């Protein structure tokens with residue numbers, strides 16, 4: 623008899639109760655610890671049903687801590703196939719209406735827009751420059767918003783932010799949260815992670831602080847619970 627096929631009888635015997643507890647613990651470890659992979663995550667059958675998660679840092683820094691946070695959080699989404707986007711692959715001239723009249727919608731902006739469109743869920747982690755978006759993200763976003771203002775296309779979305787300091791880039795996150803509905807983000811959760819270098823282990827690429835890890839895990843799991851559009 624496997625744990626999956628086991629059906630509780632009433633009242634539970636001590637052995638059955640123990641089996642249930644072990645099963646719950648195993649499930650919890652699989653979804654909260656990215657280092658523990660459930661065997662079914664790699665089976666052919668489940669590969670066809672994996673949720674496509676697009677993750678990116680809203681920064682063009684080659685060493686972006688927000689990109690690292692977005693990537694790590696994506697690994698916490700159960701049954702996910704992850705694509706990590708780099709803003710440097712979507713570099714564009716500074717938006718102006720004059721330039722738009724000349725060149726229309728650049729392919730680079732369309733590619734960014736289409737990547738969001740083909741995802742089942744999106745994780746963005748916002749870097750904060752002087753209390754707001756980085757110029758690189760704002761520029762790409764402005765171009766994409768000319769294709770359709772609903773840049774996030776109704777996708778279940780998690781917004782994150784982090785910085786080396788105690789503020790955790792909370793200002794830009796608040797700004798992004800406040801405008802999410804106007805840009806078609808089905809915002810499921812937001813998490814600001816303060817003092818990034820104190821809570822992130824660069825060797826393993828994981829958040830080690832238990833409070834931050836719990837918040838990120840809960841946020842990631844909201845995506846798995848979302849209905850795919």
Ligand SMILES: Cc1cc2nc3c(=O)[nH]c(=O)nc-3n(C[C@H](O)[C@H](O)[C@H](O)COP(=O)(O)O)c2cc1C
Pocket residue numbers: 679681682683685686687688689749750751752753754784785786787789790791
């Ligand atoms: C021009 C500039 C402005 C910044 N302004 C802020 C700020 O307002 N708040 C903050 O928490 N960090 C600020 N920082 C520090 C960033 O949080 C830090 O560089 C962080 O690594 C950026 O995220 P990223 O690595 O994902 O690009 C600023 C950095 C730069 C270069």
